[in-house]
Amino acid sequence: MAGKPKLHYTKGRGKMESIRWLLAAAGVEFEEDFIETKEDLEKLRNDGSLLFQQVPMVEMDGMKMVQTRAILSYIAAKHNLYGKDLKERAWIDMYVEGTTDLMGMIMYLPFQTAEVKEKNLALIIERAKNRYFPVYEKALKDHGHDYLVGNKLSWADIHLLEAILMAEECQADILSAFPLLQAFKGRISNIPTIKKFLQPGSQRKPPMDEKSVARVRAIFNF
Incomplete structure (x- = not known):
């Protein structure tokens, strides 16, 4: 049995949040490996996990997927959320x-x-x-x-x-x-899966505050 998707990103919303939403709506449980320091990001880059040296990155189905749109399209198609034709x-x-x-x-x-x-x-x-x-x-x-x-x-x-x-x-x-x-x-x-994601304690992330903005700036050097 395949393991849960693993999401690599900061603790903030950013470009990963729509991926969290789509997985949750599809009823897919996922794990998160948070990037908390610049060193965490460099480790992913240096071990070859990031095709274009950027996150979000999602490990699922034997792939290390990058590029937000590609990840979302894959999840939508896999879980029958991408139309009939x-x-x-x-x-x-x-x-x-x-x-x-x-x-x-x-x-x-x-x-x-x-x-x-x-x-x-x-x-x-x-x-x-x-x-x-x-x-x-x-x-x-x-x-x-x-x-x-x-x-x-x-x-x-x-x-x-x-x-x-x-x-x-x-x-x-x-x-x-x-x-x-x-x-x-x-x-x-x-919708039950979405309602669950909107409840307190879910993996949905809150709006960015000053502390999280500072953390993201430090990780990504901007």
Whole structure:
């Protein structure tokens, strides 16, 4: 029997968090080997574990997988969360790229100066309300299904819920003009595996604080 996937990253969210979300939603238990110092990262680099000298890295199915998108695609396909055909996969990819763009903007906020952070926070809220969330609201309205693609839970739904919760950390009422997304949030949050991941004590990571920002800066030299 294959062992549990092992995730190599810092204790923070970063690019690994979407991988944690997808594994948890698929009901896959995983282990984490945290990178806590610059030396931990160098050890992974020096022993040949990191194909491009970068993390996230996930050990699963006999592979040491790197590149976030490749890891996520593999997990989604393996656990039947990637649509039934190429067209559905294309829609899932488009929706995921949109939420990735939005989450990327949020992800880098803690590393910015107060002045830049204030400006970018306003931009994130504006983009969420006017560029990204209207797309998902319209998709749910147009097809009348509970999920974004194929009326079946997919990677796109899991990624969107993660993005919604991150956006709500920026502005609590950010979904006020999107009733279908509010309902979507409730439905997807109550899927048993996801509900478990959202409970205290799970492997979901909290927002970055000053201490975790300092740790990441020290590990990655920025």
